[in-house]
Amino acid sequence: MTAPEAPPPPVVHAPVPDDPDAHFVCPAPFDPTAEEVLPEARQKALEAGHWRMVWWKLRRHRLAVVSGLVLIGLYLIVLFAEVLAPYALGDRxxxxxxxxxxxxxxxxxxxxxxxxxxxxxxxxxxxxxxxxxxxxxxxxxxxxxxxxxxxxxxxxxxxxxxxxxxxxxxxxxxxxxxxRLGQDMFSRLLYGTRISMTVGLIGIAISFVIGVTLGGLAGYLGGWIDTVVQRMIEILRSLPELPLWMALSAAVPVTWSPIVVFFCITLILGLIDWPGLARAVRSKLLALREEDYVTAAQLMGARPARVIGRHLLPNFSSHLIASVTLSIPGMILGETALSFLGLGLRPPVTSWGVMLTEAQNIEAVVLYPWLMTPMAAVMIAVLAFNFLGDGLRDAADPYD
Structure with a gap:
């Protein structure tokens, strides 16, 4: 007895177009080697580098953009204070x-x-x-x-x-x-912008160099170097900042020239502010030093300084910029507080803190409230730096 034959496979007919004269075209088979045609906007996003992506994100943060424009205006005042001021410094x-x-x-x-x-x-x-x-x-x-x-x-x-x-x-x-001396407050405010805004930049430059160097060595090398740096950070962070500022500023002789006192104040601010940045750099390097590209650089004979400077730091440089931007307001407030208390910059140097010493007397504030205008300048500068720093931090977040 022979087995029954298997039924023939069903015939699948392709749909016939309504027009009898039309030709039916079969779809092309999938070709995995064919290039995908992407929309122009998506193609630009895929080809953009890290810094361009950060810039695109930052532009969407309108408050940060406005703050950046305000800071550009303040630093233009720093450059051209003499031209913008209607009176010369010291005119009475x-x-x-x-x-x-x-x-x-x-x-x-x-x-x-x-x-x-x-x-x-x-x-x-x-x-x-x-x-x-x-x-x-x-x-x-x-x-x-x-x-x-x-x-x-x-x-x-x-x-x-x-x-x-x-x-x-x-x-x-x-x-x-x-x-009280008949000096124009507007002109003095412009001249004071030069000193107060420059103190923040010089102070953060000192803090940045120390923080990145010590934090980078501690995070990359570890061992006893990490232990020593960590103990230094803990000691400095345990000290109250304002009394420490006051003690170090009071040690600056009053007979020194205003320029020397200026650099001493910026040096003091920079030496006290570096622990926060060093701790942030250390934590980042602890996470990045186990990456494959770091191992490859070490196997190729790269020294630790090159591995840190050329491979590790650029990977979170945007975060460093955001941290620096958020640290500058502390420098400005520190100089203002010291000068207001008479322990920082002193006349004939003009800064926002020096100008606010005129407002120490409550009677003068009540009768002449315009003496408080430098406080508005301090608030504008500090808020602008904070908003710009928040925008940079959000733009530098790779998971946003």
Missing amino acids: DTNHIYAPPQRIHLVHEGEFIGPFVYPVQYTLDMVRLKREYTPDTRTPQPIRFFCSGPSYEFWGMIPADFHLMCAPEGGTLFLLGTD
Whole structure:
């Protein structure tokens, strides 16, 4: 008895198009070697480097972008303080002591004149022992722009007298008022920006070099070097910062020149601030030193300094930049606090902290509140650095 034959396989008919004259085209077989055609935006994202990706993420953080523009403006003031200030540093007007801020007007009695101020006249109130300033609204005084004004030495080297704006002929231009010596607060604020913002950069440069060097050695080499660095960090972190700043600043002789005192203050700030950065670098290197590319570099004979500098640090350089940006406000606040207490920079050097010493007397603050304007500058700078640092930290996160 023969076995029954297997039924023939079913015939699968391809769908016939409605048009009888049309030709049916079979789909092309899958070719694994064919290149995938990607949208242009996705292709650019795949080909972009690390720093371009960080920049794209940072641009989406609008608050960080605005903060970056504010900081660029502050450092432009650092470069061109003499040109932007209407008065030279140290100029005094004894006829306008504790003068209030003058408002800028554009229209006088319905007629457009342009930026101008009204002259002020003062009378002495013998009851409150306060100068009363009254604007004379009859005679507008136009502000001069791109003009020749008080002479100065640009960056202490090039004699010049060019100013972005100057006081009216025979008048005054006190946009933020004057202090007890009759000095223009707006001009002093611009000059103080140079010192206060520079202290943060120099101090963080010192802290960065020490922190990256010691943290890198501790994280990469380990052993007794790691133990010594860790004990140094713990000792410094256990000390209260403000009393330590005060003690070291008080040790600076008052007879030294202002420039030497300036560098001593920045050195003190940098020497105290490095432990936080060193600990962050150490923890990163402990995680990265076991990677395959580090082992390959070691087998090729690379020295530890080259492995750390050329292979390990670039892998988290964006995080280092964010950490540095977040550390600069501490430097600015430290200099301001020391100068405010009389232990930091001293006149004739002008910084935001030195200017705030005028506001130590509560009576002066109540009667002349414009003496507190340097505090607003400190707040703007600190907030700008913090917001920019937060944006950089979020942009540098590879898992975002």
